[in-house]
Amino acid sequence: MAGTVHAVEVRPRDFGGEVGDATFDRPVGQPYITTMTRLIDLTEPRPSLRHPEKAHRPDQPVARKPPWIRVRAPGSPVFAETLSLVREFKLATVCEEARCPNIGECWDKRHATFMIMGDTCTRACAFCNVRTGLPGALDGDEPARVADAVAKLGLSHVVVTSVDRDDLADGGARHFARTIGAIRRAAPQTTVEVLTPDFLRKEGALEAVVAAKPDVFNHNLETVPSKYLTVRPGARYFASLRLLERAKELDPSLFTKSGMMVGLGEQRNEVLQVMDDMRAAKVDFLTIGQYLQPTPKHHAVERFVPPEEFAEYAAIGAAKGFLLVSSSPLTRSSHHAGDDFVRLRAARTVHLNGDINVDPSPMRL
Numbered sequence: 001m002a003g004t005v006h007a008v009e010v011r012p013r014d015f016g017g018e019v020g021d022a023t024f025d026r027p028v029g030q031p032y033i034t035t036m037t038r039l040i041d042l043t044e045p046r047p048s049l050r051h052p053e054k055a056h057r058p059d060q061p062v063a064r065k066p067p068w069i070r071v072r073a074p075g076s077p078v079f080a081e082t083l084s085l086v087r088e089f090k091l092a093t094v095c096e097e098a099r100c101p102n103i104g105e106c107w108d109k110r111h112a113t114f115m116i117m118g119d120t121c122t123r124a125c126a127f128c129n130v131r132t133g134l135p136g137a138l139d140g141d142e143p144a145r146v147a148d149a150v151a152k153l154g155l156s157h158v159v160v161t162s163v164d165r166d167d168l169a170d171g172g173a174r175h176f177a178r179t180i181g182a183i184r185r186a187a188p189q190t191t192v193e194v195l196t197p198d199f200l201r202k203e204g205a206l207e208a209v210v211a212a213k214p215d216v217f218n219h220n221l222e223t224v225p226s227k228y229l230t231v232r233p234g235a236r237y238f239a240s241l242r243l244l245e246r247a248k249e250l251d252p253s254l255f256t257k258s259g260m261m262v263g264l265g266e267q268r269n270e271v272l273q274v275m276d277d278m279r280a281a282k283v284d285f286l287t288i289g290q291y292l293q294p295t296p297k298h299h300a301v302e303r304f305v306p307p308e309e310f311a312e313y314a315a316i317g318a319a320k321g322f323l324l325v326s327s328s329p330l331t332r333s334s335h336h337a338g339d340d341f342v343r344l345r346a347a348r349t350v351h352l353n354g355d356i357n358v359d360p361s362p363m364r365l
Contacts, residue, residue, distance in 0.1 A: 050129075050131045050132075051124070051131070051132055051295075051297060052132065052133065053124045053132060054124070054297040054298070055297070057297055059296035059297065060293070060296055060297070060298065060299065060300035061296075061300055062293055062296055062300075062301075063293070063300070063301045063304070065292075065304070066304045066306075068306070068307050068329055069101075069290065069292070069304070069329050069330065071101045071102065071104060071105070071330065072104050072105065073104060074103055074104030074107060074108070075104070076104075076108045078107070078108050078109070078110060079104060079107045079108050081110075082107040082108075082110050082112055082153070083107065085149060085152060085153065086112060086149070089145045089146075089148060089149045090145065091114055091115075091142075091145060091146060091149060092114070092115040092116075092118070092119045093112045093113055093114060093115055094113045094114075094115040094130070094161050094195075094334070095107065095112055095113055095334075097115060097119055097129065097130045097131070098128065098129050098130055098294075099129045099294055100332055100334075101292065101330055101332075102330060102332055102335050106334075106335065110153045110154070110155070111155070111334075111337075111338065112149075112153070113159040113160070113161055113195075113334040113337075114146050114149070114150075114158070114159070114160050114161070115130075115161050115162060115163065116142055116143075116146065116160060116161070116162045116172075116175060116176070116179055117135070117138060117142075117162045117163055117165050117172045117175055118135045118136055118138075118139075118163060118165075119131055119163065120132065120133045120134070120135040120136070120163060121133075121135070121163035121164050122134070122135065122163070122164050122165060122166040122167055122234075123164040123166070123197075123234040123235070124233070124234065125222075125231065125232050125233070125234065125235075126230060126231050126232070126233070126298060126299040127222070127223075127231055127232075127261065127264070127291060127293075127294075127298060127299050128294070128298075129294035129295070129298070130163060134167070135163065135165060135167060138168070138172070138175055142175070142179070143175070143178040143179040143181070143182040143183075144182050144186075146160065146179050146182065146183065147179070147182035147183045147185065147186035147187065148186060150183050150186065150187045150190055151186045151187045151190075155187065155190050155338070156189070156190060156191065156338055157190065157191045157192075157193065157337055157338035157341050158183060158187075158190055158191075158192055158193065159193045159194075159195060159218075159333075159334040159337050160176070160179055160180070160183075160192065160193070160194050160195070161194070161195035161196070161333075161334070162175075162176065162195075162196065162197060163197075164197040164198075164234070165197070166200075166234075169202070170199075170202055170204065170205045170208065171197060171199040171200075171202040171205045172197070172205075173196075173199060173202065173204070173205035173206070173208040173209050174208055176194060176196065176208070176209045176212065177208050177209055177211065177212035180192050180194065180209075180212040180213070180214055181212060184213075191215040191216075191338075191341055192214045192215050192216075193214060193215060193216035193217075193218060193257075193334075193337055193341065194209060194214045194216070194217060194218065195218040195219070195220070195333055195334065196209060196217070196218070196219050197219075198219065198235050198236075198239055198240045198243055199243065200234075200235065200236065200239055206243060206246055206247060206250070207250060210247055210250045210251050210254065211250075213251075214254070215254075215255060215341065216254070216255045216256075216257055216285075216337075216341060216344075217244075217247045217254050217255070217256050217257070218256070218257040218258065218259075218285075218333060219240060219243050219244055219247075219258060220240075220258055220259040220260065220287075220333060221237065221240050221241065221258050221259070221260050221274060221277075221278070222235075222259070222260055222261060223260055223261060223264055223266060224260070224266040224267075224270035224271065224273070224274055225237040225238075225270070225274075226266070226270060227264055227265065227266060230299065231264055231299055241277055241278075241281050242281075244256050244258055244278070244281045244282075244283055245280075245281035245282065248281070248282045248283075255284050255285065255323075255341075255344055255345075255348075256281075256282065256283045256284050256285070257283065257284060257285035257286075257287070257333075258278055258283050258285075258286065258287075259286070259287035259288065259289065259331075259332075259333045260274060260286075260287075260288055261288075261289055261290065261291035262288060262289070262290060262291065262303075262305045262313075263290050263291040263301050263302060263303050263304060263305055264291050264299060264301075264302055265302040265303070271288075271313065272316065275316065275317055275320050275322075276320065278322075279320050279321055279322065283322070284322065284323045284324065284344065284348070285322065285323060285324045285325075285326075285340070285344055286317050286322045286324070286325045286326070286327075287325075287326045287327070287331050287332070287333055287335075288310060288313050288314075288317075288325075288326070288327040288328075288331060289327075289328065289329065289330060289331035289332055290304065290305055290310075290329040290330070290331075304329075305329065307328065307329060310327040310328050310329060310331075311327070313325075313327045314326075314327035323344055323347040323348055323351060324340060324343055324344050324347055326340060
């Protein structure tokens, strides 16, 4: 049959029980490895799965959200205008792809976080709703389109993030740099914040991004070290921490920022240790928010952390020396990013001047 292969299912017993279940293709006519086979017609269209690596996983319970996690449904005229502009310039936003709960509030203010390098990520984090798979080629016109959108929206501050692009030699670092440069030319008064991947094993990538002179360099640690294997298996905690530290070494004037989620089963003392690790890496701005499960195939919410615990984390973070801490159930990396940048600069001025009579207000709840 044209376009048909046999898929042979190999059980652990075939390898002495040392490997898990796997599926291998074999040409028609060759001997079976086992008697368990199935036919796949490659001419038949197959539905595109957003998270193919999670399809085989059992569903996780989806917990009912507590009353303190409530957002206004999007739908205002300004929201519609922002959506129309994003479509006009053929751009992706993390607001949509990650199903951010704050999209209604942010887009109502014409604030959108642009996600460059496509909508498909090469990682498979257990918490993230962004599509996973093999991405397409980079769009060379994308930096200019992002810059034009920023200018048309009249943004005073913009956040640019991306999918992970492990398939690229530089992880997409030069594309970030070109995007920053395009924004500087199209909207010179706009401050630029980048939220980057970890550029794991991509020599020179971080240097290329920092050399482009963003105002804020953000890379999220996401969770505590003990949860990396299940929550962020493609990343390495200390590599991410070193990325933040190295960014500050390359440009001491650069604001550095990092965030984490809670509600994934972490312990309080682990959260405090992450704070200490960030401060040792000279991170300026910490964000902490509640993890919300995108689908039943994603990591379950182990606990909804009450607002008073977020307030406690904010107070502790301020005491540990962060210039700014945003800690609340609905805090996300890019939420209120423009307002926070103004406060971040003011806090640094107070810190450098040593003016003990001015309250830098490092906490935002």
